[in-house]
Amino acid sequence: MTSYNVDPRRPWAEWYVALGWKVFKLARDDPGGKKPHKNCDRCAPGSSSYEPHDAETCRCLLCHGFYAATDDVGRVDLMLQVPPTTGLSVRTGRASGVVVLDVEHEGLDLLDQWEQLNGWSLPRTLTARSVSGGLHLWFRYPANAAVSSGELEPGLIDVASDGHYVGVPSGDGRRKWLDTSVAVATMPDGLIRLLTGPRRARVRSGTGTAGSAAGGGGPLPPTDDFEAHGLGWFTGSRNKDAYRLAFRLWSEDRVESEVKTILRRCWNATSQQPHPFTWSEAWRTAQSAQGRQRDARNEELASARAFLARWRG
Numbered sequence: 068m069t070s071y072n073v074d075p076r077r078p079w080a081e082w083y084v085a086l087g088w089k090v091f092k093l094a095r096d097d098p099g100g101k102k103p104h105k106n107c108d109r110c111a112p113g114s115s116s117y118e119p120h121d122a123e124t125c126r127c128l129l130c131h132g133f134y135a136a137t138d139d140v141g142r143v144d145l146m147l148q149v150p151p152t153t154g155l156s157v158r159t160g161r162a163s164g165v166v167v168l169d170v171e172h173e174g175l176d177l178l179d180q181w182e183q184l185n186g187w188s189l190p191r192t193l194t195a196r197s198v199s200g201g202l203h204l205w206f207r208y209p210a211n212a213a214v215s216s217g218e219l220e221p222g223l224i225d226v227a228s229d230g231h232y233v234g235v236p237s238g239d240g241r242r243k244w245l246d247t248s249v250a251v252a253t254m255p256d257g258l259i260r261l262l263t264g265p266r267r268a269r270v271r272s273g274t275g276t277a278g279s280a281a282g283g284g285g286p287l288p289p290t291d292d293f294e295a296h297g298l299g300w301f302t303g304s305r306n307k308d309a310y311r312l313a314f315r316l317w318s319e320d321r322v323e324s325e326v327k328t329i330l331r332r333c334w335n336a337t338s339q340q341p342h343p344f345t346w347s348e349a350w351r352t353a354q355s356a357q358g359r360q361r362d363a364r365n366e367e368l369a370s371a372r373a374f375l376a377r378w379r380g
């Protein structure tokens with residue numbers, strides 16, 4: 068009997084391979100995070116049966132994280148048979164010929180204003196809606212430049228390139244291509260310059276300064292300035308600077324009502340041109356900064372505890 072049950076991930080895997088991308092299956096892909104499969108004993112440094120070898124040429128099906136990624140559909144088929152039934156991921160960078168701009172939900176405002184900020188616009192390119200509600204913009208890896216992975220705008224736009232991987236739509240509806248008929252665009256020179264130059268404050272290069280407004284990619288003014296002088300957020304980076312200020316306020320252990328009062332004052336002083344930045348948007352941004360600040364603190368606590376445990380023996 069022929070089985071007509073096709074694994075919903077299979078056609079996607081085939082398409083990705085046809086695009087020249089290297090694909091592998093994740094071990095975990097849920098709101099808690101995505102993780103590659105664990106290494107087998109022979110491939111796990113620290114295990115007694117570990118044998119040092121090159122991850123790139125290792126023949127294990129799912130070891131070494133993104134190094135497992137392959138453009139051999141037969142191998143992907145084998146991966147799909149390994150439990151659990153999790154999503155696919157693509158190794159980014161030169162290996163697959165792609166660079167992905169990972170724009171967090173909070174960074175969409177920045178993307179909206181890209182042309183105004185940079186003086187040139189991003190071309191239409193293959194784009195996916197990410198699990199977190201942000202966007203993944205796919206570009207061809209440039210022929211004559213090396214693009215490293217890292218932050219383009221901290222907390223807002225990440226670059227997935229060499230040594231990285233991103234989750235891709237795999238038929239479960241959690242990630243989604245906006246329009247599969249759109250081709251992966253070549254990177255405009257301006258983007259190559261942004262991604263290969265020093266990373267920081269560069270998205271904002273070319274913008275003027277705006278009178279009484281604060282932030283705008285430079286260091287964030289002292290909180291007192293916001294409080295005492297009623298500074299608003301710079302038009303090119305309202306969302307981002309609201310986020311930065313909120314993050315700082317949460318880090319200072321201020322109570323919510325106080326954070327709200329300070330942010331509200333800034334928001335009142337902020338221009339609503341060329342398009343509105345509503346208070347509810349600003350407060351959402353502040354809440355996501357709070358979440359991130361908590362995560363950062365928990366990580367700090369965890370590493371401090373681990374250190375103490377080791378120290379006590």
Ligand SMILES: [Zn+2]
Nearest residue numbers: 107110127130
């Ligand atoms: Zn292995």
Ligand SMILES: [Zn+2]
Nearest residue numbers: 110125127130
């Ligand atoms: Zn190995």
